[in-house]
Amino acid sequence: MATKAASANGKTAAHGAAETETFVIEAPDIRTIEVPIRGISPLIVHAWSVKAKAMMLEKQTKGKARTKTREPKNPEQDYQDSRYISDDGWDGVPAAGFKAAMVAACRQVEGLSMVLAKTLFFVEADGRSTRQNVELVRIHGTPRMREDMVRLETGTADLRYRAEFPVWSATLHIRFDAGVVQHGSVLNLLARAGESIGVCEWRPSAPRSSTGQCGRFRILTADDLPAQ
Numbered sequence: 001m002a003t004k005a006a007s008a009n010g011k012t013a014a015h016g017a018a019e020t021e022t023f024v025i026e027a028p029d030i031r032t033i034e035v036p037i038r039g040i041s042p043l044i045v046h047a048w049s050v051k052a053k054a055m056m057l058e059k060q061t062k063g064k065a066r067t068k069t070r071e072p073k074n075p076e077q078d079y080q081d082s083r084y085i086s087d088d089g090w091d092g093v094p095a096a097g098f099k100a101a102m103v104a105a106c107r108q109v110e111g112l113s114m115v116l117a118k119t120l121f122f123v124e125a126d127g128r129s130t131r132q133n134v135e136l137v138r139i140h141g142t143p144r145m146r147e148d149m150v151r152l153e154t155g156t157a158d159l160r161y162r163a164e165f166p167v168w169s170a171t172l173h174i175r176f177d178a179g180v181v182q183h184g185s186v187l188n189l190l191a192r193a194g195e196s197i198g199v200c201e202w203r204p205s206a207p208r209s210s211t212g213q214c215g216r217f218r219i220l221t222a223d224d225l226p227a228q
Contacts, residue, residue, distance in 0.1 A: 026179060028177045028179060028180075029177055029178040029179040030175065030176070030177055030178075031175070031176060031177075031178050031183070032124070032173055032174065032175045032176075033173070033174050033176075033183065033186065033187075034171060034172070034173055035171070035172045035173075035174060035187065035190060035219055036169065036170075036171050036172075036219070036220040037169060037170055037171070037172060037190075037194060037217045037218065037219055037220060038168075038169045038217060038218060038220055038224070039141075039165065039167065039168040039169065039215075039216065039217050040194075040216045040217055040218050041198070041213050041214050041215065041216040042164050042165060042166050042168075042214050042215075043093070043139065043141070043164065043165040043168045043199070043200055043214060043215050044146060044162055044163070044164050044165075044200055044201035044202050044214050044215065045082055045083060045084055045091075045093055045143075045162065045163050045164075045165075045200050045201065046082045046160075046162045046163075046200070046201045047081065047082055047083060047084045047132055047134075048132070073159065073161075075145065075147070075159075075161040076145070076161075078160070078161040078162070079145040079146075079161045079162065079163055080163075082161070082162040082163045083143060083163045084129055084132060084134065084136055085129060085131075085132075086126075086127040086128060086129050086136050086138070087127060087128055087129060087130055088127055090127070090138050090139075091138070091139050091141075091143060091163075091165075092126065092127065092129070092136030092137055092138050092139050093136065093137055093139055093170075093199060093200055094134050094135065094136060094137075095123045095124065095125040095126075095135045095136060095137045096123070096134075096135070097199040097200060098123045098137060098172060098190075098193070098199060099118075099121070099122060099123045100199075101193035101194070101197040101198060101199050101203075101205070102117065102121065102123075102189050102190055102193045102197075103117045103118055104193065104197045104205055105189055105190075105192040105193040105196070105197050106189070108192055108196070109189070109192075117189075120176060120177065120180060120181045120186075121174055121175065121176040121181065121186055122174070122175045122176070123137065123172055123173070123174055123175075124173040124174070124175055125137060126138040126173075137170050137172060138170060138171075139165060139168050139169075139170050140168065140169045140170065141165040141166075141167050141168035141169065142165070142166075142167075143163040143164065143165050144163070144164055144165075144166065145161055145162075145163070145164075146161070146162050146163065146164035147159060147160070147161055148160045148162070162201065169220075170217075172190070174186060174190070187219060190219060191218065191219050194216055194217040194218050194219065195216060195218065196216075198212070198213075198214065198215035198216045198217075199215040199217075200214070200215045201214065201215070202214040202215070203215035203216070204216070
């Protein structure tokens, strides 16, 4: 935090000139806490596939492409492409998604703006997917293929195949400045994010989703740990 110090000579400047002020800025008190979480609703992931990115790039660089014969759906490939796989081979979700959930939860906290919250804490990644160019938090759980019927912008119905983790958990590493925000406040904000905001697809806070309940989680406590 910054505090005002006295002027250089301790006196008011002559002839009505403004008094010289300096600021004492304390060093940041950076800490990292490890927070285990467990899903309280299924987690649905939907990474952008390499094919989808290539099609988007082609459309943006060459204009509207000619109508092509639609390729047959490959549910298994769509399912595999929807997963975020780290360079080390494990499943994850973007670390930024957990931070975004905490920032969105600030709407429930009077006096704490989302703009300020963006600078107060950071969720550190456990690894990276170079192919998808994203920092990931590792997810523990067994994915399965999920089929959903969706409505496109044209009004046409379509099927989507994505990876779903019915049971999942993770360990978050949250970095924050204890001189600005208290440890307990960080945990409370994360708890609110897990209960009502969620992460990934069909979460409560997802755009155009009025019934989403997926991607919700809670913080594990000592009572959740197995007895020694």
